[in-house]
Amino acid sequence: MLDIKFIRENKELIEMGAKKKHIAFDVSLLLAADDKRRALMIAIEAKRAEQNSFNDKIMQVTDPVERTNFIAEMKKVKDSLVAEEEQLKEVTKNWQLLMLQVPNIPDMSVPEGDDDGGNREVKTWGDKPVFSFKPKDHIELMEKLKMADFERGAKVAGFRGYFLTGDGAVLDFAVWQHAMKFFAGKGFTPMFVPSLVRRETLLGTGYLPQGEDDMYKTQDNDYLAGTGEVAAMSFYSGEVLKKEDLPKKILAFSPCFRREAGSHSKDTNGVMRVHEFMKFEQIILCEASHEVSVRFHEELTENAEEFMQSLGIPHRTVVNCGGDLGLGQVKKYDIEAWVPSQNTYRETHSASYFHDFQTRRLNIRYKDTDGKMRFTHSLNNTAVATPRVLIPLIENNQREDGSINVPEVLRAYIGKDSIQ
RNA sequence: GGAGGAGUGGCUGAGCGGUCUAAAGCAACGGUCUUGAAAACCGUCACACCUUUACAGGUGUCGUGAGUUCGAAUCUCACCUCCUCCGCCA
Numbered sequence: 429m430l431d432i433k434f435i436r437e438n439k440e441l442i443e444m445g446a447k448k449k450h451i452a453f454d455v456s457l458l459l460a461a462d463d464k465r466r467a468l469m470i471a472i473e474a475k476r477a478e479q480n481s482f483n484d485k486i487m488q489v490t491d492p493v494e495r496t497n498f499i500a501e502m503k504k505v506k507d508s509l510v511a512e513e514e515q516l517k518e519v520t521k522n523w524q525l526l527m528l529q530v531p532n533i534p535d536m537s538v539p540e541g542d543d544d545g546g547n548r549e550v551k552t553w554g555d556k557p558v559f560s561f562k563p564k565d566h567i568e569l570m571e572k573l574k575m576a577d578f579e580r581g582a583k584v585a586g587f588r589g590y591f592l593t594g595d596g597a598v599l600d601f602a603v604w605q606h607a608m609k610f611f612a613g614k615g616f617t618p619m620f621v622p623s624l625v626r627r628e629t630l631l632g633t634g635y636l637p638q639g640e641d642d643m644y645k646t647q648d649n650d651y652l653a654g655t656g657e658v659a660a661m662s663f664y665s666g667e668v669l670k671k672e673d674l675p676k677k678i679l680a681f682s683p684c685f686r687r688e689a690g691s692h693s694k695d696t697n698g699v700m701r702v703h704e705f706m707k708f709e710q711i712i713l714c715e716a717s718h719e720v721s722v723r724f725h726e727e728l729t730e731n732a733e734e735f736m737q738s739l740g741i742p743h744r745t746v747v748n749c750g751g752d753l754g755l756g757q758v759k760k761y762d763i764e765a766w767v768p769s770q771n772t773y774r775e776t777h778s779a780s781y782f783h784d785f786q787t788r789r790l791n792i793r794y795k796d797t798d799g800k801m802r803f804t805h806s807l808n809n810t811a812v813a814t815p816r817v818l819i820p821l822i823e824n825n826q827r828e829d830g831s832i833n834v835p836e837v838l839r840a841y842i843g844k845d846s847i848q
Numbered sequence: 849g850g851a852g853g854a855g856u857g858g859c860u861g862a863g864c865g866g867u868c869u870a871a872a873g874c875a876a877c878g879g880u881c882u883u884g885a886a887a888a889c890c891g892u893c894a895c896a897c898c899u900u901u902a903c904a905g906g907u908g909u910c911g912u913g914a915g916u917u918c919g920a921a922u923c924u925c926a927c928c929u930c931c932u933c934c935g936c937c938a
Contacts, residue, residue, distance in 0.1 A: 473897095473898065477907070486866080486919075487867080503917095503918055506917090
């Protein structure tokens with residue numbers, strides 16, 4: 429959500445932003461609703477002021493007849509208020525609905541583009557492995573080594589179901605232990621955060637109302653969050669933080685649930701796109717400064733790049749184009765890992781910053797040095813998500829015989845240098 | 849699942865139809881005093897929105913929403929959250 433005053437004063441900016449993001453939003457509709465809302469407010473507030481001043485007079489009148497007259501007169505004022513208040517309620521409801529749809533303005537540095545095809549590579553790291561044989565995909569490798577069981581996964585959990593078994597489970601835990609150590613060294617507070625969350629948290633983080641179809645919902649009207657970001661961001665919702673306590677850096681661990689409603693035909697096999705997975709998410713709340721947000725955005729991205737490098741996984745970083753940005757995002761980098769079997773890079777991380785788009789909805793504020801209340805800025809990036817990261821990890825380290833070389837940093841956790 | 853109790857400013861907590869413009873205390877901040885600090889004393893101390901170039905004025909907010917009333921922190925209803933006891937339980 430953006431500040432209505434800002435929207436009023438920057439109509440063209442909002443229009444340009446929406447266009448760049450390929451989001452259809454009519455600002456003039458919102459401004460018209462706002463004009464109506466304010467006109468009604470002025471009328472109502474004037475009447476209330478009249479009513480309030482009469483209250484004092486009624487108290488002072490001792491003569492019962494005069495008093496009755498006063499009260500009768502006030503009743504008239506009140507009756508005329510009721511209709512206008514009802515009208516304001518309607519107008520405000522419509523206004524709020526529109527406010528939730530206003531897209532945040534993308535940064536100047538975000539390239540133009542329609543979809544992920546318009547994303548631009550900004551960094552690459554690592555040499556793509558050259559195999560003297562035809563590389564196998566992670567499904568074949570994992571099944572042969574009994575690291576995963578997809579047939580039983582489907583039997584038990586349905587479409588996109590999977591089990592990690594034996595060394596698959598061991599490898600997965602090794603990644604987690606390495607990640608824990610790695611990110612704790614970056615100043616993050618580790619947290620286990622809820623996946624089962626209330627609707628407000630999803631509205632606050634900007635996943636609702638648009639993403640209703642992507643979310644699992646319970647019979648109690650709670651939701652299964654698709655990312656730990658939701659609960660971690662909401663951790664401080666409604667609170668006033670101390671400026672000296674910023675930035676808040678959280679490393680949130682949680683199971684993540686996604687219905688993948690719009691991607692039924694994509695990545696249907698293996699662990700690329702599953703309904704249920706685990707993720708460490710990096711979250712930062714910082715002071716309300718564009719420069720500080722940009723600095724932390726780079727930092728969050730570099731943290732993840734470094735992590736991938738510690739695992740020796742070749743990857744690149746792309747800056748997402750306007751058409752590939754979400755409603756609230758100002759700028760986003762995706763980190764994509766090299767997947768030999770597909771001869772392409774696939775997304776493993778997504779780093780975005782929002783300015784105060786999320787914190788305005790979540791009402792997370794701090795008192796600035798000038799004594800003013802400000803909404804903090806918010807950012808997030810994946811730290812690591814499994815089992816997806818296992819795909820590049822396994823495929824890039826495969827040998828001709830189908831065994832897998834274990835990266836140096838994981839050997840201590842696994843207790844061996846190869847899986848065979 | 850059942851029974852009871854409670855939600856008031858950063859915190860503690862009084863108020864239970866009009867005098868609430870929400871007592872008091874603590875914390876915080878500014879000042880006096882001091883070589884410096886502590887103590888003491890004096891002062892400041894919620895947020896949001898609307899009107900206004902500004903000065904200033906107005907409205908709303910006592911968990912949330914609806915209702916009763918000329919008037920609600922105070923009465924009624926629903927919901928949310930927390931606490932206590934019983935039951936169930938990793």
